[in-house]
Amino acid sequence: MESAARRPRLAVIVANGITGDSRVQKTAVAAARDGWDVTLIGRSDSKRVQRSKMGPIEVIRVPVGADYLREVNARKEHPLRAAATQFHLRDQAALNRYNAAYRAWVRQKSAETAYAGTPRRASIKAVLRARRSVHRLRVRAYKWEQRQKSKDPAPVGDWRRDWPQVVDLDLAFGPVIEEVEPDVIHANDVTTIATASLSAARLRARGRKCVWLYDAHEYIRGVEWPNARQAYALPAVEADFIGRADAVVTVSPQLAELLKDDHKLPELPLVVGNSPVREVIGGGKSTSSVREACGLGPETPLMVYSGWIGPERGVDAVIEGLPNLPGFHLALVHGRMTPLLEKLLAQAESLGVRDRVHLAPYVPQHEVADYLSSADLGLTPFRRVPNCEVSLPTKVSEYLQAGLPLVTSDVKVIKAYVEERGLGEVWTWDDPKTFAAAAARAMERRAELAGAITEEVRTDLSWEAQSGKLLKLYRELSKKTPPGPRPEVSWTVQETPDAVRNVEITDGGGQPTWKKLGETRVRLGLGPANYAGQGAAYAQAITRVNPDVSVEVVMNKRPESFDYPADVYVDATALRELPVQFQQVERIVGRYTHLLVDAFMPVFGYLNGASIAGDLNALKQGRVKVALLAHGSDIRHPGNHMARHPFSLFHDAPEGIAEKLQAKAELNKRIAMEAGLPLYVTTPDLLEDLPSAKWAPLVVDVAAWATDRPVMERERPLVLHAPSKRWTKGTDRIMPVMTELHDKGLIEFRLAEGVPWAEMRELVQSCDLVLDQFTTGSYGTFAVEAMAAGKPVVAYISDGVKAATDGALPIVSATPDTLGEVVRSLLDDREGTARIGRKSVDFARTYHDGAWTVQVLSDFLK
Numbered sequence: 001m002e003s004a005a006r007r008p009r010l011a012v013i014v015a016n017g018i019t020g021d022s023r024v025q026k027t028a029v030a031a032a033r034d035g036w037d038v039t040l041i042g043r044s045d046s047k048r049v050q051r052s053k054m055g056p057i058e059v060i061r062v063p064v065g066a067d068y069l070r071e072v073n074a075r076k077e078h079p080l081r082a083a084a085t086q087f088h089l090r091d092q093a094a095l096n097r098y099n100a101a102y103r104a105w106v107r108q109k110s111a112e113t114a115y116a117g118t119p120r121r122a123s124i125k126a127v128l129r130a131r132r133s134v135h136r137l138r139v140r141a142y143k144w145e146q147r148q149k150s151k152d153p154a155p156v157g158d159w160r161r162d163w164p165q166v167v168d169l170d171l172a173f174g175p176v177i178e179e180v181e182p183d184v185i186h187a188n189d190v191t192t193i194a195t196a197s198l199s200a201a202r203l204r205a206r207g208r209k210c211v212w213l214y215d216a217h218e219y220i221r222g223v224e225w226p227n228a229r230q231a232y233a234l235p236a237v238e239a240d241f242i243g244r245a246d247a248v249v250t251v252s253p254q255l256a257e258l259l260k261d262d263h264k265l266p267e268l269p270l271v272v273g274n275s276p277v278r279e280v281i282g283g284g285k286s287t288s289s290v291r292e293a294c295g296l297g298p299e300t301p302l303m304v305y306s307g308w309i310g311p312e313r314g315v316d317a318v319i320e321g322l323p324n325l326p327g328f329h330l331a332l333v334h335g336r337m338t339p340l341l342e343k344l345l346a347q348a349e350s351l352g353v354r355d356r357v358h359l360a361p362y363v364p365q366h367e368v369a370d371y372l373s374s375a376d377l378g379l380t381p382f383r384r385v386p387n388c389e390v391s392l393p394t395k396v397s398e399y400l401q402a403g404l405p406l407v408t409s410d411v412k413v414i415k416a417y418v419e420e421r422g423l424g425e426v427w428t429w430d431d432p433k434t435f436a437a438a439a440a441r442a443m444e445r446r447a448e449l450a451g452a453i454t455e456e457v458r459t460d461l462s463w464e465a466q467s468g469k470l471l472k473l474y475r476e477l478s479k480k481t482p483p484g485p486r487p488e489v490s491w492t493v494q495e496t497p498d499a500v501r502n503v504e505i506t507d508g509g510g511q512p513t514w515k516k517l518g519e520t521r522v523r524l525g526l527g528p529a530n531y532a533g534q535g536a537a538y539a540q541a542i543t544r545v546n547p548d549v550s551v552e553v554v555m556n557k558r559p560e561s562f563d564y565p566a567d568v569y570v571d572a573t574a575l576r577e578l579p580v581q582f583q584q585v586e587r588i589v590g591r592y593t594h595l596l597v598d599a600f601m602p603v604f605g606y607l608n609g610a611s612i613a614g615d616l617n618a619l620k621q622g623r624v625k626v627a628l629l630a631h632g633s634d635i636r637h638p639g640n641h642m643a644r645h646p647f648s649l650f651h652d653a654p655e656g657i658a659e660k661l662q663a664k665a666e667l668n669k670r671i672a673m674e675a676g677l678p679l680y681v682t683t684p685d686l687l688e689d690l691p692s693a694k695w696a697p698l699v700v701d702v703a704a705w706a707t708d709r710p711v712m713e714r715e716r717p718l719v720l721h722a723p724s725k726r727w728t729k730g731t732d733r734i735m736p737v738m739t740e741l742h743d744k745g746l747i748e749f750r751l752a753e754g755v756p757w758a759e760m761r762e763l764v765q766s767c768d769l770v771l772d773q774f775t776t777g778s779y780g781t782f783a784v785e786a787m788a789a790g791k792p793v794v795a796y797i798s799d800g801v802k803a804a805t806d807g808a809l810p811i812v813s814a815t816p817d818t819l820g821e822v823v824r825s826l827l828d829d830r831e832g833t834a835r836i837g838r839k840s841v842d843f844a845r846t847y848h849d850g851a852w853t854v855q856v857l858s859d860f861l862k
Helices: 022-034 067-074 079-085 092-112 118-147 165-180 190-205 228-244 253-263 290-294 315-324 339-350 365-372 394-401 412-421 432-444 446-451 455-460 463-478 531-545 578-588 612-621 638-644 657-675 684-688 731-743 757-766 781-788 799-804 819-828 830-848 851-857
Strands: 009-013 037-043 050-054 057-062 184-188 211-216 247-250 302-306 329-334 357-361 377-380 406-409 424-427 495-497 500-502 522-527 549-557 568-571 594-598 625-630 679-681 718-721 748-751 769-771 793-795
Touching: 009 022, 009 165, 009 190, 022 037, 022 050, 022 057, 022 184, 022 365, 022 463, 037 165, 057 165, 067 165, 079 118, 092 118, 165 190, 165 228, 184 190, 184 463, 190 211, 190 228, 211 228, 211 463, 228 253, 247 253, 247 463, 290 302, 290 329, 290 357, 302 315, 302 365, 302 394, 315 329, 315 339, 315 432, 329 339, 339 357, 365 394, 377 394, 377 432, 394 406, 394 455, 406 412, 406 432, 412 424, 424 432, 432 446, 522 531, 531 549, 531 594, 531 781, 531 851, 568 578, 612 625, 612 657, 625 657, 638 657, 679 684, 684 799, 718 731, 718 757, 731 748, 731 819, 757 781, 769 781, 769 819, 781 793, 781 830, 793 819, 819 830, 830 851
Parallel strands: 009 037, 009 184, 037 057, 184 211, 211 247, 302 329, 302 377, 329 357, 377 406, 406 424, 522 549, 522 594, 549 568, 594 625, 625 679, 718 748, 718 769, 769 793
Antiparallel strands: 050 057, 050 495, 500 568
């Protein structure tokens, strides 16, 4: 084999949401560790493409539509009869339109009778009666035809029509796969087999060599499908495409034999068993145990069932046998509540054992074995249906790696494996009494059975051993060898945000802090700067006051910036990428009615340029009402600022910064003046640069920052200064005097740099005095938060800012030259300084709790 110049590309595809599918995730991680460039593609639970990362693995979740499904459903089973009974009424939507047109006609005609003459009135009434009869007949005929449709219709013999969801999946996944241009496509489960085959063929037609393999997780012909058409279609699609695969992989020798025989495959499929990663077991990664989740002590016998709970999994037999196991408890490790799980809990209640049945949450796949290890017995109570008979499920490996003896029903493969190695007890799947007896025996023999879980068993049932066969297959099929392994990729790698991520924001009680974008009169977008979390703060204030507004907060985020609350994070380094730009267009146009753009940043990435100006026309065409919000350096003119303020931050700015920011401020002011949009600023000093704007004050959660800790009672008061960048706050100018006061024992000075936003609150609440900035002439979010906490704040405040608050601003003004004297005076009058702190709380409530800001914005939000 030849070593590729670049890392060979692997696309791992699955029709679910990826999360919770341990086999798919472990496949991707194993390949990445082996040196492959891996893209993991799954299904999005939203209408937008979702992108994230797992270490070096690109994760793409794709929304799947239902266009083909709707097209198939619109077809008539009996077209000739339906042509009469449902004439020109293709579906319910057409019937609704017909009804609306009829009602409008009736209202018009019936109104005419009021002013028509007698002959004309009689004629209209006759027409109304005739039309009413026709309308009733057509509606009844339509509904009769609908009732003739079988709830479980027989297959038509074409899998595309019997299960059109497979086609819709291909329409969604196919273009994404082909854009990746993989060397190998790994298709998981039958639902992706058609997509893998067609995408590989399309890539080959373009001259791009691509091979693909089918990973059969189940025996499709043995699954008890919920309806007849699905039961026909999925085996049919497997039969259509399995022979075209470059290789077939499956989970057990028994299933491999069945696939080979059923489809006349030229060779036996490769067996890659479902197993946990051995390397991470016992590594202390799990932060909890299933026993702790159940609230049980070590002396209580605990059985555990982990994984999907379906009718064929036989959990009902376990619960039915529980009354015959006094003192035994059952843990069900599940992902979400389902109707079947509710039914099982009701069954436990009726049997008087509900107090011994516990629900425990899922944990990440690499923590499962450690999580389960605190239990006593692992259960596999499967019913004897064909699909359950032919493989060793993942949970068996997980139980054994956790050191748990098995209690299993007599399904063929598991029974043989357990009995041959003496790993547990077997019971008859349809006899709950035999389950209880088997569980009791297993508990009595637990030490002996656990001793049979040898090193050989654990090694064979490890993903390291199983995945090695898969990695070898990739190389053989593609004739490509990765340039080198990447052992630094951890088996426990977690999914992290990439270009865009959606998150759930909650307060301490677990409730959303603002009303998320939904069906309201005003659907407001806020972003994409979100400086100091102000987008989120505005959202909370607006939706608290105005129930007719819902909000989506967006933040363009760089890796080094703080993780302020938002609904959507966009990777600021990816704004030039077309998929990211189109994602923003789709997210905004058609969803927002209003958009408050902060910092003059573009909202469609760099699709139309590096400022909001290029996006304004598209937003207008999309009927989105736009306003502009300035924060600081986006509109503050360095030349004018240095002329007004001798200690201006721009005197200390790194070389070239002032010139760059001046050009930016001049451009943004020109945009503001020419756009004719509502203008707002977050701090009053910016009115000097943008006099036509309104001051919409910074917003903080005043109650969240409040504290009853005393101020100025320490012998050495704690003085806090927390610059985001030293030159913007004047830090280097004030450090000599603050260091002198500290060294003399008059104060304890704390310089907090690089502290995450989430940790800053405790620092502020615990100090006595806060030093904000000494360079701008105004005050920012940090100063407002300190005032909300009742802390006296010292900063440089210009006369214009004092005037904007009519002299109510309680911040003590100082320059770098006068700071030492000002701090000494505050130390000399501690009671007076504490009073300043109390006034500060009142000021924060009056100006910065959001109510005034919402009032300022009310004209825009009409």
